[in-house]
Amino acid sequence: MKKFAVISDIHSNVYALKAVVADARAKGISEFINLGDILYGPIAPRETYEYLRTLNALTICGNQDRQIFQATDSEVQANPTMQFILDDLGAEPLAWMQQLPFDTHAFPDTSTPPNTFSLPSGIYACHGTPSDDLTYLLEDASSGRAVVRADGDIIELLAGVTAPIVLCGHTHLPRCVQLSTGQCVVNPGSVGLPAYEDDEPFSHAMETYSSMASYAMLTQAEDGGWNVSLNKVVYDVSKAVAAAREQGRMDWVHFLTTGRRQE
Numbered sequence: 001m002k003k004f005a006v007i008s009d010i011h012s013n014v015y016a017l018k019a020v021v022a023d024a025r026a027k028g029i030s031e032f033i034n035l036g037d038i039l040y041g042p043i044a045p046r047e048t049y050e051y052l053r054t055l056n057a058l059t060i061c062g063n064q065d066r067q068i069f070q071a072t073d074s075e076v077q078a079n080p081t082m083q084f085i086l087d088d089l090g091a092e093p094l095a096w097m098q099q100l101p102f103d104t105h106a107f108p109d110t111s112t113p114p115n116t117f118s119l120p121s122g123i124y125a126c127h128g129t130p131s132d133d134l135t136y137l138l139e140d141a142s143s144g145r146a147v148v149r150a151d152g153d154i155i156e157l158l159a160g161v162t163a164p165i166v167l168c169g170h171t172h173l174p175r176c177v178q179l180s181t182g183q184c185v186v187n188p189g190s191v192g193l194p195a196y197e198d199d200e201p202f203s204h205a206m207e208t209y210s211s212m213a214s215y216a217m218l219t220q221a222e223d224g225g226w227n228v229s230l231n232k233v234v235y236d237v238s239k240a241v242a243a244a245r246e247q248g249r250m251d252w253v254h255f256l257t258t259g260r261r262q263e
Helices: 014-026 045-053 063-069 073-077 080-089 091-098 151-158 237-246 250-258
Strands: 003-007 032-034 123-125 165-167 175-178 184-187 195-198 204-207 213-220 226-233
Touching: 003 014, 014 045, 014 213, 014 226, 014 237, 045 080, 045 091, 063 080, 063 091, 073 080, 080 091, 175 226, 184 213, 184 226, 195 250, 237 250
Parallel strands: 003 032, 123 165, 165 184
Antiparallel strands: 003 213, 175 184, 195 204, 213 226
């Protein structure tokens, strides 16, 4: 029976990542699919990179992975967290992120990058949508809070992707949404950051109301389809909180401990 753990939005939180991996392995999982936004955060970028590389996970690029390796000097100077990340990472992780594919279609049929595996037929993975890593596939947050999009709107954003299982991240919200096409869209939620606030493209917040780490599990059924489970894992949040506090990110301290927006 084939099993995968689907992880996303680690955001440098190696403590949450280790807890998720331990939970997945206890369930008999040895293969991991990573949907991006991996190292951006005030916690432990380099340690997260080094631990993740031991998993040989199939990994794609997220928008904040791009933000790191595309950062200009002025952007770095205006963002102390980015300066910390770059100082902590060094050159090797930047080169690794730059070669990550946008989605699974970047893998030729005849080969895969070293130390990874091919997704089974019928599964497609992206960070945001198949055409834009900054757009939420499942949610509309224009009201300030996340609301699941209409069936037709999600299908339109899929832009012709017909895979029975579509994996996406970016919103940090665990969801499993079935479409009228028969497709199932799965967001595993965030491993490392259970809430956040953003001003782009409009002011909004994403909240899970829990400090626990999130991931999804895909288990192949006897008929060849896939069963989906969304999992929440407890971990020692205090270590992540201490690291965020050391970098002066009290907003992250609040997000990590409460899973809620700041009042």
